[in-house]
Amino acid sequence: MSTIVETHDDHGHHGPAKGLTRWLFTTNHKDIGTLYLWFSFLMLFIGGAMAMVIRAELFSPGLQIVQPEFFNQMTTNHGLIMVFGVIMPAFVGLANWMIPMQIGAPDMALPRLNNLSFWLLPMAFGILISTLFMPAGGPNFGWTFYAPLSTTYAPDTVTFFIFSVHVMGASSILGSINIITTILNMRAPGLTLMKMPLFVWSWLITAYLLIAVMPVLAGAVTMMLMDIHFGTSFFNAAGGGDPVLFQHIFWFFGHPEVYIMILPAFGIISHIVETFSRKPIFGYSSMVYALTSIAILSFVVWAHHMFTVGMPLAGELFFMYSTMLIAIPTGVKVFNWVATMFRGSISFETPMLFAIAFVALFTIGGFSGLMLAIVPADFQYHDTYFVVAHFHYVLVPGALFGIIAGVYYWIPKWTGYMYDETLGKLHFWLSFISVNLTFFPMHFVGLAGMPRRYPDYALQFADFNAFVSVGSFIFGVTQLLLLFIVIKAIRSGKKASGEVWEGTKEWGLEWTLESPPPYHSFTVQPEVK
């Protein structure tokens, strides 16, 4: 069915409203995408500042700068903000901007719901961050908020935390319903599922995962609320419950959540690699099947996060083998990216540099994940800096580099101006060097036994930790350069063509629009051959 856009408008003008109300009341997918992206950028600096506090304290052994109680609040909120406030909203922002353009739709399927999904986030995070300034202090039980730390021993403000998580979950669920509906219902005629761009595919799977697991997280915090305020005993063995139950429920949410934070990056990287290798992606359908298999497997691996908690042997073995299975579809993706580049006519613009770094460094994170999947080895690595190194490798040079690559790749499309290529390359090299300086030594101190989440450590870890802190400060400051580059690309620069990058017009509908695209992307749905 083909479609033209119809706006309900009595004054005959098209385009955005003026002033602040444009952003408060907008129903436009591009405006909402922009809001999501700026929100996550702001949160990146807030969460990053918390990481700087952590690294400043860990620069040398002993307690120098902050008290242990405050240190705990920093690790907790750094994790919560980076996961729920940076990576997820940034991907939703990219989805909002790109999916309607990539599938040839005028807008998202449910535009008002889209606005609500965004504005719930500042409300939830406003409350969450404000708890840090309350007398009882903010959440201090780690971003995984294990019971009984988050129930029996939690600060009073945990109640604000619980309801904030409910609202964040509502935001994600509503946003995902919108995205999944858009993809399933609003594709241009002829754009069959197996012709969809991989970013759209990755978001279809991600949205499904989000709708499946965010309610489980809501269930977990609801049980916490009941245990804290209404005398139930879900997580209290004295009444017949079990604190380990919390971990099972949390990680039933948490492991698909890990893939929610990486699958859209897979989609972005696939587009970038094919564009700058000037070759269509190698093994498109295997990419789709790999995405799907990762999503299915993600529901049966959760307990590998809790090998040391005391599970029956059969459970340990099951979760070890199912976890290792995930290496297969992930390997398919990595090999396909490499095969796409093989004999391609590669050029190294900034998005491609970030994409190549993604492929290499994400793979390191994947391999350390395989090491952690081995039960007896995990007994040694559990809760050490090796784990911290592992998940930062998949989240920073993985998810975050994927987002940054996507921003460089698409920003000429969004603003109509090319970003500054020299500054972009400088940003890449500084980020690439400092991210490895930050996270690679963590493997060594972790293997040597340095535990995570402590404000102090034994003297033999001092040198590596100093390196890590220096690396993290460089990485943190470098991201201010990204802010500068983005603002510059919004205000001025070389005019970008509709195609932006050479030859993209044949590969995706978004490149057939001019740069910047019209306020309503496709007023008449294009036919896809």
Add this chain to the structure above:
Amino acid sequence: MSSPQPYYVPESSKLPFAMAVTMLTMIIGASITVKPELGPLGDNSYLVLLAGFLMMWTTMFFWFSEVIKENNEGLNNPMLNNSYYYGMAWFIFSEVMFFFAFFLALGYIRMFAVPWLGGEGEKGISNILWPGFEAHWPLMVTPDQAIFPGPDKEMSLSTAYSKGGLAGVLGWIPLYNTVLLLTSSVTVHIAHIGLKNGNRKQFNLWLGITLILGYAFVALQAFEYYEAYTHMGLTLKTGVYGTTFFMLTGFHGFHVCLGAIILTIMLIRGLKGHFSHEDQFGFEAGSWYWHFVDVVWICLVAFVYVM
């Protein structure tokens, strides 16, 4: 299919932002209601939550009114209607997963946590925490009776039968609740057939019957809770049996209330002449929801009351 159809994109709207502010009010209101120390209002903290609820109902009223108005103006095409159907279906899927979390908790507690505490199974070493604790389900004696005194009676079918035989089963409230809810799923379907055939009288009548059955269910469930609290010593605080019993049935009861409210609004809309035999999304969404709470109830009967 051939000529382009307009897909309606609302220009801008104040309603979503109003809803976001509402949710902010509700976060604060709910938090300071359960923990008054967090706010400055003391015993009056619940007023903020109340204000949040009022704001929510108001915003929803205006939001739905606008959508209905747009539909009556003919702005919605089949493609947009499809978006609504997809949206509702995925929303119900998210609700299924919400319930799944609580069923998962019940399953884990019954299959692992309680037996291990009682010294059975591979992790039966947990028994050293409370030596002498014996695992039974329903859990009438908790590991630490001083903190969580167990209930006096419980709700299961087997107990009803062993205590009173057939008469006991006939006096078992969930039996009637099951009959009520299953019947209501049939009646809402008859109403739906009536609407599809353009038979408004059939629609109004059978939707009305559905609502009577639905509210009767809620009333009976409330009575069951009253019995539990006053005569059976079964409360939220009586250990993990009371915990899971009230959480699962309560969460379900809350959803039945929501479904009943949705269908009540649909009845009012039906009496006002809304819907046609091909355009009836609002009602269909409500009836999907109703069938969904019915299916959850069957699972509840199986896992909470019978097994």
